Amino acid sequence: MPNIFRENEHQVIQIVQTLLHNTPDKTQITIQVLNEKIDLAILLDPKYKDNLDREYVIEELIRRYSVWIGQDNILINESGHIPWLTNERKKEWKYWHRYKQWQDKKLPWVALKALDDSTDRILGLLEDPERTDPWDRRGLVVGHVQSGKTGNFTGLICKAADAGYKIIIVLAGMHNNLRSQTQMRLDEGFLGYETHPDPDKIRIIGVGNIDSGVLRPNYVTNRTDKGDFSQNLAKVAGISPEQRPWLFVVKKNKTVLQRLHKWIHDHVATTTDYESGRKIVTNFPLLVIDDEADHASVDTGEQGFDEGVPDENYQPKAINSLIRQILHLFSRKAYIGYTATPFANIYIHEQAETKHEGKDLFPESFIINLAAPSNYIGPSRVFGVNEGENKRKDQLPIIHEVDDHNTDEGKAGWMPTNHKSGHKPYHESEFGIPLSLVQAIDSFILACTVRQLRKQGDEHSSMLIHVTRFNAVQTEVFEKVDEYVKKISQRIIRGIDNQDVLSRLKYLWEDDFIPTNIRMNEEVPDLCSESLPTWEAVEQLLPEIMEQINVRMINGTAKDALDYADSVGGLKVIAIGGDKLARGLTLEGLCVSYFLRASKMYDTLMQMGRWFGYRAGYLDLCRLYTTTDLVKWFQHIADASLELREEFNLMIDSGGTPRDYGLKVQSHSVLLVTSPVKMRNGKKLLLSFSNSLNETVSFYHDKEILEKNFNSLKYLVNKLPKPSAIPSRKGNTSENSNLNIERHYYWENISYTYVINFLEQYTTHKESYKVNNVLLKNFIEKMVKKGELTSWNIVLKSGGLLDRPVNISESITVYRAERAINGRHNDRYAIRKLLSSSDECIPLSNQEWEEALRLTIENAKKNPDKDKKTPTVPNGISTRIVRGKGIENISNGRPEEGLLIIYLPEDPNNLYPNSDIPFVGFGLSFPFSHLDEKVEYIVNNTEWEMNYDSSI
Template sequence: MYPEHHKNEKTVIKTVQELLLSEEDKSLITPEKIIETVDSLLSMKLYAKFRENLDYDFVIDELIRRNSIWIGQDSILINNIGHVAWLTTERKKDWRYWERYKEWQEKKLDWVSLNALDKSTDEILGLLEDPTRKDAWDRRGLVVGHVQSGKTGNFTGLICKAADAGYKIIIVLAGMHNNLRSQTQMRLDEGFLGYETHPDPEKIKIIGVGNIDSGALRPNYVTNRTQNGDLSKKLAEVTGITPEHRPWLFVVKKNKTVLKRLHKWILDNAANTIDPKTGLKIVTNLPLLVIDDEADHASVDTGEQIFDELGEAKEDYQPKAINRRIRKLLQLFSRKAYVGYTATPFANIFIHERGETKKEGKDLFPESFILNLASPSNYIGPSRIFGLNDGSGSRKAQLPIIHEIDDHNTNDGLTGWMPIKHDSKHEPYHDSEFGIPLSLVEAIDAFILSCGVRQARKQGAEHSSMLIHVTRFNLVQNHVHKKVDEYIKNVSQRLIRGIDNQAILNRLERLWENDFIPTNKQMNSDLPDLCVESLPSWEKVKELLPEVIEQVIVRKINGTAKDALDYADSASGLKVIAIGGDKLARGLTLEGLCVSYFLRASKMYDTLMQMGRWFGYRTGYLDLCRLYTTSELIEWFEHIADASLELREEFNLMVESGGTPRDYGLKVKSHPVLMVTSPLKMRTAKTLKLSFSGTVSETVSFLKDEKVLKNNFEALTHLINLLDHPQTKPLRLREHTNTHKLSSNNFYWEGISYTHILDFLEQYITHPESIKANSKMLKSFIEKMAEAGQLTSWNIALMGGSIKDHPVQLSDSLILHKAQRTSNGRHEDRYAIRRLLSPTDEALDLSNEEWDAALIRTIEIFKAENPGKPVNVSNPSGINCRYIRGNGVNGNKGRPDQGLLIIYLPEDVENNNFEVQRLHPFVGFACSFPYSKLSEEVEYKVNNIEWESYYGPAS
């Protein structure tokens, strides 16, 4: 982390950190305590020499940062049938692999994160089986983390503990490509093996944890970190199991040939008996642990297994190649544990829990547990970068690092430097003097400045990266690489020689003045917990530019191991501009990612999340990070930020209600163009089953076609005419709060028959791309629930807005004002808004007792997710309103039979100059469904070819 001449700071920080770790009450570690400990250390004769050239303020700031991090609580769904609890404190005594890994991590991790790592790996290992247990057992789980959040560090810790406990064969399934496999191997070399794996035993050297015990612990390795270090035919032929007690580590690609080779190697070298049931050779004396990194990718069977009327699987079905090979590996062992790791678990949840075949055994459904890892407060995820919906349609706390670009193609998106649709023959051309869009020039300049600032901040020995992700075609990437490399060489020559450099310096200084200074100022003000760094002077940065630009290299990422090796082999911090496509889309870590230029897009939730390489930890340089992307991608990632929060809340509800992985039905918020995952990964290939219980479905996209507008308006007036005289002011007055302002332009009906809701939904036409706000699907769901005795009675609210001009006559006695809503981009065919529902409106039919209970739950969840942060919650969240409505409070029976329909007439006052003069208003509705223990579902049919033609391929 520190250059050679800053070793004093490194030594002082490490020593003080160790002293602070010995403090039993960690709440006593205040800034004052840190300063006192540093001063005390430096006053000791032994450490007096470190005061020379010591940057005292830097030491204090770094220690305060390390000790001001908090982490929320992990949540977990468990099925312990057949499981025997075994992991005790006594059992953990003398665990040497874990202890050296822990000591190694102490140099880098704050104590809160280290304790969380210890706790979560204990939890996971304890849910697996005791490797010394002699009878047959099979445990399968899933760990859900966040993109770029440290999942590799977590499973490295788990592997260390598993080796200590007695697991003998450890297989890590490390992605689809050589670079990711090699990167994972290198991380495990450092954190578990303690030495650099190499095909030549004479060239092995001690690294990482090996330096702690001088390499005394030496697990066996088969694969190595080189480009061809996967399990090759030659390697398999010369490697054999030895009878010693050391564990064996395999780090392999998810490649059918490699997995087949590994299967044969284990069969030939480790199988020790015959399974009496199958007559096949199996391993009974060596317990197996399989870690499946990016478990939603390639591991999931994308075929469609047939199930009979009793739900039993047809055993002669043949799964897809990689899924089949993984399952056959597991079949080889009588004692085995499988743990998948992913940030996007959607495909894994869709695995059929009863999927099983005679040859391959059970499918990879995480039947034993699903653990949701909490992220530390210094993790920069979707909600940090893109903010959260504040309920009014605008974003709250969005980072000022996002730059919208539109000069990469023409307005219609069909031509230009990088059109939306292009093939491998496309030759990107731009008429700027640089041959690339000026937005890309600015992004590269921002990266150069970021490297300069990091150098001034004593982070020059750390890696700095820039991502350019604009096409999936290698040939097109070659063109981009050539032009970017030309630009860097041109800038480099001028800055290093100091000749003809004024235009470049002027451009960089303008960017500095107009972007870097205001951004730093705003982030230091808005995010004091994450950003406390000041900028050096422009003169200081300008002075460093020749040194920095000389180190910048431009590299294509094409899947070879060399791409990953450069980071590890760089003596000083690597400064790299990485140009790539699909190889950059999943798993591969770009160390020190500062600037991203991102055009590629899928419309599938999991693929988009994985493409977000800019998520992660940005300690000490968050204010220097930049994301250059399109308005459409910003919109989609904003949705992801909101949906991610809701998904976690849904998961926590299931945990609280005692659910198991089999009970867990994943629910994803509606979006007009965003899908969960490829239907091929949904295990049923053509059918998506949806349950709406406990969710809210709202229309956020409206067709502009006048016939549709008239139809939907008539659907509303027809509903109104069926109802009796309404109550006004549906929002209950919460006498002990000032959060609800009552309006006379609201109308409310209680106890309405579900048949009226069905009639309204039958007539209403939703946008054809909408899935979870699809009127016909909602109608089918309500019908199914009503047959089971739920959702039979509805409350209806008609909510007037703030637009007093042109009120709408709905009946002889009912006039409604339109509600102002923020548009979400300009579209030819539709009016799109960010949010229809005003969040407080979901609580309008709760009694005061229910409202209070929902608010208490909301506050408790906020505290658990944000320990140490001041509680700024005055209204119950929608998900807790739905939970209380369905479950009741204080022993009172809930109301799972009662739904809530809220209707608005949305309008965008600022941008309502549509091409067609509208004779009828837009009609929007939100269905708020109470929590229910019923598992009624409706089917959504989809053709995969049509799906991919619109949504793009999955990652």
């Protein structure tokens, strides 16, 4: 039935939240306390009691008060900065207070406090807008995909306006729908009225319902499809020295930015710079918010440097150039990029500058990592956490791997991997689409139905179908999906010839929805919802739901975003699209995703992951249908993303700068993180392996290479002195190890030349782009010249396959280690992980082990996306930090000491040809180093196009 009592319950929830706001210890909020506060709310208005679903209200309040948030972490460069933001300065703020009051209706108190704190930190790292001498601050805010970055910068804009910033420019993506969506969000959260080209059609919305009198910022752009900054708007817009700030929401489009630059230059810049003769703006402080800052804003050219001095006549790419030119017009300015994937920004040279554009957009002042609330569903929540040895834990049971979309290794079928724009998708099923897509659509129908029964029917529900980037192919998919939905809608609504449809839906309900709900209530009860309704209740409501579902192709117009805001009740939409859906555009209430797009670029994949975000009350209904390869890559980047955030936190503790973080990102062993550009010949990447673990996970099964690599191991072992046992230290004992230490062999204080010789003789697989024997050898040799990595500890570890012994020498026998395959490949044996989680701890003393564990635990507290259990073994990042830096006032670091760990991996269930010759896998663990030594890695254009490039 419709949710006719929903507003009644929302009013009670809001009142109870207000009554509980000042409760110092939220853990003391029990069901009894909630019932008492509900009774008080009813006393305020007896109408609240009418048909009140008290159980629903209590469940919603418990959910809100169960949320917790880690802390934001910041890398700061204080050069030129004067602290200014005090509580006294904030007393009279009005824009922020009405935004806070408006958000209080929707956010848990802890999330609202976190928003207040983080926007205070960001604003405080900018300059005081009342400071009259020239200043320039540039920062980067790193959030999570679909985690609420727009809400954060809306709060920041409100505070900036209160503080005195007069011109606020928001760079909102490259498409009309994203610009329009951002404008609408700012209409609600900052302006307080619905922007429209016709003043008579403006209506109060959002924060305007709290205070629409004195607080009325000026707007130039509006929410319509043609509402971007244009010639007509430029003619009528005029800046005057008044109290109210001006808001511009513009696309990152060459023509739009040229108009905006010209208008500022002609109408706002009233001062001439004495030294350069340039016209500049001195009377208005500028704030630029760059949403999706890694997309289009970054200069993809390569500026030359002569002995560290940049070529001032270099011409950057158009969008980057125009953003910088706009900033260069102002003597007092702040630029803040927002993104979940900051890697392209990190590649910006920190000294890049030109005469015409001024400095490049490198975030030299600060990088802040926003903490996500515990109810945020991010990559590690969806795809689980790596436990080593090919094991993962806590992967949500919502992933369905599909393979019926193509045949013949992706060269034919309904949607082959490398299809072209003229492809005609054909499938032999009766529906004309793969059965996996049929099931995904059916899952969405059931999800919408259950959400209605859970009183979420007036909230939006969406399904994403993202299978191609070509508009013509999207049209073909749209027609078939729309035909399927209309056909089953008619049968269900009319109740005629509907038995096949209902039987299929009931089977999916019993085979998938019920067991998934049970499992999620057992494994993640804090993220899961109540038990499911009965099938009878679902079946009865299906006709009503089918009347509301519509299929739409997203083509980049503002209308795509407007429908969410303008719909009465919850919109239920199946969105079919490509690049327009892949970045920035929020799909409200995304329940089901059918996703086939292939990319190995970290930032592209993460931005395509629209299913990350918040799924309060319906996480158990969400489904992700995707390929095995994409599951593998998302698991890969989930681990790498978590590791980079931990690295970031440790850099803060060691006094790092934004540049230090850039070096770490560039050198990551997993992530060739972003396309350097569509280059003509090649692109040089400078990589540092310090403070990293590099392990082989892809192996040739060619007999000649197998023998070569095995001989390299035998040669190494036979040249080494007599081995010793692994030291009986904390973490190395049998109870903390997967095997008895007597089966392993250990060498200490070995010259680097042994490791160099091993790498020279070994051949890494071509798919191991950074775990490359030549690169690693060159890096070690460079570090040796600086006095580091001169001495090595070497571990040869046995595995658990006791029926598969391998004789390395007359006195040394090891057993192969079981490592399951990671996808089936004709050219290689691939695994997810070679080393065990505790392997890097082997060289640590007991004190070092304790210190590394302490760092690991501290880091875990900062990451809500991780398991809440307290770690019991140090992670690799903390281990490498301690090895390189030592312990303050206790022990010195050992940056001269590297660690080589060797296994013989095998999947006993999938033996490859020549399996009588063992695979030899190694891990090189490099300690933390203060040195900035790098090696050059050249990637050609074809390699990028095939493996990493994207049109996005």
